[in-house]
Amino acid sequence: MRDETGHPGVGRVLVVIPTYNEADNLTWIVSRVRQAVPSVDILVADDNSPDGTGAVAEELAGQDRRVHVLHREGKQGLGAAYLAGFGWARRRGYDAVVEMDADGSHAPEDLPAMLTAARDADVVIGSRWTSGARVLNWPLRRLLLSRCGNLYARLALGMPVSDATGGYRVYRLSALDALDLESVCSQGYSFQVELSRLAHRAGVRIVEVPITFAERERGRSKMSPLIVAEALWRITGWAVADRRLALRRGIHSTPTGQVRWP
Numbered sequence: 273m274r275d276e277t278g279h280p281g282v283g284r285v286l287v288v289i290p291t292y293n294e295a296d297n298l299t300w301i302v303s304r305v306r307q308a309v310p311s312v313d314i315l316v317a318d319d320n321s322p323d324g325t326g327a328v329a330e331e332l333a334g335q336d337r338r339v340h341v342l343h344r345e346g347k348q349g350l351g352a353a354y355l356a357g358f359g360w361a362r363r364r365g366y367d368a369v370v371e372m373d374a375d376g377s378h379a380p381e382d383l384p385a386m387l388t389a390a391r392d393a394d395v396v397i398g399s400r401w402t403s404g405a406r407v408l409n410w411p412l413r414r415l416l417l418s419r420c421g422n423l424y425a426r427l428a429l430g431m432p433v434s435d436a437t438g439g440y441r442v443y444r445l446s447a448l449d450a451l452d453l454e455s456v457c458s459q460g461y462s463f464q465v466e467l468s469r470l471a472h473r474a475g476v477r478i479v480e481v482p483i484t485f486a487e488r489e490r491g492r493s494k495m496s497p498l499i500v501a502e503a504l505w506r507i508t509g510w511a512v513a514d515r516r517l518a519l520r521r522g523i524h525s526t527p528t529g530q531v532r533w534p
Contacts, residue, residue: 281391283367288357351463375488394447394476398440404482428511461503
């Protein structure tokens with residue numbers, strides 16, 4: 273019989289792992305998730321990977337009732353994959369959804385601490401830039417890009433979040449229901465920033481938990497200059513829109529620079 277009790281204090285949890293050409297990593301990362309948190313289910317959202325990732329996912333699902341597969345028509349981007357995963361979870365009555373990369377940069381061994389934090393939070397961000405976090409094997413240019421990008425997002429959008437671009441997260445479904453997900457259209461870094469912004473504006477409780485983040489060991493990174501450029505111009509656009517709305521509504525910033533929304 274299927275165990276519906278879920279994770280203590282959180283409920284039924286679904287880990288959504290988007291994939292595109294991750295055949296070399298998928299078995300390894302799914303095994304680590306199952307060992308770290310046996311109570312969670314896993315959804316592999318594959319964008320019709322030409323390297324056979326979908327077939328690997330089906331094989332894993334056939335061996336483990338907690339592993340599921342969502343086959344998508346083609347490469348539609350990280351944000352679209354997560355939104356599809358959120359909808360899949362909602363239709364099946366899950367209480368929380370986890371965002372996790374397939375390449376091993378998000379250590380499943382950090383997930384228990386994140387789920388513990390989710391007992392008293394609506395959104396938990398596995399943060400690379402809060403006290404106690406570690407980043408391994410990143411070149412200096414990637415470190416600077418991430419630190420500067422997050423600082424810019426924090427200042428431009430007035431969000432008290434150290435790692436707005438971080439993609440290792442836990443969302444309660446009740447929190448996702450409070451966000452205007454229909455308006456989300458960004459991908460990559462900007463997708464994570466956009467959801468951080470929507471969560472902050474919705475007034476849900478956001479907590480950051482330090483993680484150990486490591487550069488992928490196998491396969492090719494999906495990062496590109498276009499993803500970085502999209503994040504920069506979208507953050508700038510949101511900042512301008514927020515300030516225009518604040519002026520129209522007569523909303524003033526707090527001493528910390530955080531915009532107070534009604």
